[in-house]
Amino acid sequence: MEDFKSGDLILGYYKVLExxxxxxxxxxxxxxxxKGRYKGKVFALKVASNPYSVHYLWKEAQTLILFxxxxxxxLQSYLYKKDKKELYLIYEYMDFGTLKDYVEKKGKLSPEEALKVLRHVVNALEYLHSRGYIHSDLKPENVFGKRVLGGVLWKLGDFSLVRIRGDVSIIDVKGTIGFIAPEIFRGEIHRSSDIYSLGCLTLYMLTGKVPFEGKDFKERKEKNKRGEVEIPEEIPGKLKDLLERMLEVDYKRRFRTARELKEYMVKEGLI
Known part of the structure; x- marks a missing residue:
């Protein structure tokens, strides 16, 4: 696949900035x-040529375009070029970068700032869950910030969508070590699996560390598989209680959906 440089044109009318x-x-x-209706507007354009990536992203794009x-x-638009066997996806440009970059820069976030990000991601998950989808790959690299008047609007992206069939879908293991719900290692996934991953994400924001520390990848994976996560005592009471519910190893004891989580946060004054 061609590597475009600054100034190059993609599809004839998208000028590469970087x-x-x-x-x-x-x-x-x-x-x-x-040119066109979006002339002068900046986007993020993804180019995929690997056959598996093209197939995967094409199916995903058909869903994302409706969100x-x-x-x-x-996702603004997408196009497959048969002659080059490449898929082009045009997304809104997120000018604040990823949550991972932001946390690494700051070291960790205050409880107030972490709750703000959490609220934004919960809103996105509530939308997905209500439409029968699970994100299945929540992690700091998949949460993006956009500068808006008065602050930053956080958005969920880079989906590994799973369509829910009944209460549970059986899948291959998806996700990233440190943010995977234990049941996913058994090949099953629920809406509450996203809640577990979101708990890991929240813990990451508050500590600046990826959950399930270990001397090597194998040890970290085994800890993640068993759900052996430690919640620091210094995390404020209500937030600590929230994390304990989100990080229950038994998925039946977690919040079942993002809506349930949101309702709890409202009741406890966390929103």
């Missing part, structure tokens, strides 16, 4: 639209 990154699913560029929520990164 390369934002590269991963298993393709390369991402910051681009400016030179419209202020806390979900919007």
């Amino acid at each position: 390369k934002l990154g590269e991963g298993n699913f393709g390369k991402v560029y910051k681009v400016e639209a030179l 419209h929520h202020q806390n979900i990164v919007s």
Whole structure:
């Protein structure tokens, strides 16, 4: 796959401003639209050429294009070029970067700031869960910030969507060590699996450390598999109680959906 440079044109009218990154699913560029209804607007454009990535992202794009929520990164359009066998996806540009970058820069977040991010992500999950989807890969790299008047609006992106069939879907293990719900290692997933991952994400914000520390990957994976996570005593009472509910090893004892979690947070004055 071609590596575009600053000034190059993609699809004839997206001017490359800079390369934002590269991963298993393709390369991402910051681009400016030179014509059409979005002329002058900046986007994030992902280019995928690996057959698996193209197939996966094509299916995902058909769902994401229908999502419209202020806390979900919007997919503006997508196009498959048969001659190059490449898929192009145009997303809104998130100018504040990822939550991972932000936490690494600050060391850790205050309880107040962590709760603000949590509220935004809960809103996004509530939208997904109510439409029959599970995100299944919640982690700091998949939460993006956008500068808005008076602060930062946090949005959920980079989906590994799982469609819910009944109460449970059986899947291959998805997610990232440190943020995976224990039941996923058994090949099953529930809406509450997202809640567990969100608990890990919240703990990461408050401590600046990925949960399930160990001397190597194998030890970290085994701890994650067993759900052996420690919640520091210095975390304030109500927030600590919330985390304990979110990080229950038994998925039946967690909040079942993002809506349940949100209702609890409202009741406890955390929203």
